[in-house]
Amino acid sequence: MTGNHGTRSLTRCREDEALARAAVDALTGQLALVPKPGLPDPRDLAARATRRDHRLLRWSAKALTPGLAAMAAAARRTGEPTPQLRAELGSIGRCTEHSVGLAGGGHRGALWALGLLVAAAALDPGAGAREVATGAKRIAAHRDRGAPRRPSRGSSVSAKYGAAGARGEAKAGFPHVRRALDALEAARTAGADEGQARLDALLTVMSTLQDTELLHTAGPLGLRHVQAGAREVLAAGGTATRPGRDALAALDAELHARAWSPRGSAGLLAGALFLDALPVGPRG
Template sequence: MSAHPQLAAAAPSVQEIGRAATLALYDELALSPKPGLVTLTDCGSHVDMDAHTFMRSLLALRGYFVRIAGLGAAGAQFEALERCGIAAEAHMLTATGGINTHRGAIFMIGLLCASAGALAAEDRRLTPQALRDTLVQRWGDALAARAKQPSTLPGGIAARRLGLRSASTEAAMGFPTLFETAVPALHMARARGLSMPCAQLDTLFAVMAVLDDSNLAHRGGLEGLRFAQRAARGFLAAGGAAAPQGQAVARAIADEFVRRRLSPGGAADTLAATCWLARLAG
């Protein structure tokens, strides 16, 4: 069972879908220790943002997640979702003074909210498989075409240069890291009796271990990405958050990430998406 209050298992409203997204962004922010990422008390590897910046951002995005869920419910084409996301990004940048806090989440969780809205409109139960199938069936072709276009964003440029799987490709494939790694990791951790924060921490490291995180690639090159993946695998192999020294090990890894200026933003977005799904579907 999830530690979060459960929303309707079948056909949540677009307001519930959007509210869960905002709360999930807070779930990710509140988790600590996180390697290189902003928490409520730490700026991680960032010098231009802190928890206040993130709070301004996620509050600015509240309406966006509801709107894009509504577009999904209305059967909108990908172009309409994209326009909605672009407007949300502009709103975020206004709220943060030009700092990119949630661009990846706008893309990833926005698409998931649209998919959830589409399921709700058909009065279908929101399950991970139904969500993934809906995303691929409705917008997979458009996302695949988008993935072929050269990116102008730092992470996308790094992914293309290094031959990594981009965020757009992940989306076109139905977010395999989310559904095949993150969601099972959270469920298994909770089934073992871990608290929600410990389960979320293990989930974050499980994602870091396998994801072609373009944020890491941009900041640290291929060497930085591979270091992060090795560190994540080592943390989990040693018992993860449930190990007697699990929290101390996580803090030591976080310190090393800061020293190397690494920040696994893609993994953070995937964790937030996992928290969103947990709030909606358990």
């Protein structure tokens, strides 16, 4: 019995680590896309373009792995999307933020989305992408009782402008993650290569998301301007076409010049890439 228990524990530990690695792979896959309008990408060596060194962001992304594995383990151990699980995930998330900060910082929005999605995937092994998003919604419905009472910048901006923000996105079951998944499928079906499909998915999120980072730096008019620019790229045929790439280059140049960064969209794309990579199989 002890041997069987130890084997099961080792298997579960490996499953938790595999989910964490898949989430970090999704994040680094998002970071590798180029050109990303207003967002860090491989052109940002020495932080010339977005003030965030791409190499440092790739390094700090790896610091998410232990925390994400711990979130998966907590979900698997709890077995249900309970208030207790939500509180434990919040505590792990704050510790992980600290670790990421020591490694160079960044990825706060991605950690929020990926943490909930990893936990939901651990709760329902073998579930499809949209089922996992629904599971994350059930977890996010509970209040994090251990969260600091002082409002974050994102929550303050959400309250000021009536935007859903990261919490609202999660409580709604990550609708923009689901839209990104649809965009990925549509672009691949239309013949786009993987990089083009992922950029089109990012632009799909940007076209409608009430990004609190953009609201903070650019205000409502700036946000609408960025949304319209993303729609123009997609209307031109997306990044698989010459007109679409030309429109993307123009949007990219403008956002870099204005120092406007749609970071919320980047984190949600990472969530979509994580769900897209999940193997769907028998439950159990």
